[in-house]
Amino acid sequence: EIVMTQSPATLSVSPGERATLSCRASQSVSINLAWYQQKPGQAPRLLIYDASTRATGIPARFSGSGSGTEFTLTISSLQSEDFVVYYCQQYNYWPPWTFGQGTKVEIK
């Protein structure tokens, strides 16, 4: 099973600043990685797939990069609605599909 490790667990950032979230895979997953955003009480929402492709309707301030075992989600200028939890997920080795434990972005 591929283990996905996200860091940090909590990221404190001021509104308008840049946030950089990391995700590491226990072995190479190529670019088969997705990022999801989860607001309280809601289902996860797909943000990024194939490591760097924004899903439909996702603002340009969200960007993804990386390949192999190291991935990054960058939010260029944090808006109030962005202070929530983010998960990465690999879909290179299946089953099982595996998620990271999440990074909470909080207001500094």
Added chain:
Amino acid sequence: QVQLQQWGAGLLKPSETLSLTCAVYGESFSGHYWNWIRQPPGKGLEWIGEISHSGSTNYKSSLQSRVTISRDTSKNQFSLKLTSVTAADTAVYYCARRNGENAPSYFQYWGRGTLVTVSS
């Protein structure tokens, strides 16, 4: 627009069977894998299993002995059964669509989630 609507019992006693159903609206049931994912309160996401239009299934190995995912293509619905539940199975359960059948892919559409609590 694709919508997943899910329902099922929200309160169970230990040893009972969890049963949830998810209906797919806005597109054909074929061409994708239909998944169940759960999230214990305050914790991360755990994939449970999936089923294709043709009935092919994949399950998480640690749950395989207790899980059955089935589908009713005439109704565009799929279901989850988890037997012998314990408090550790308390979670929000989501249904989700994984794109495509012939290649690994991500979860593009999700249901709203059903909180299932196991308590005596």
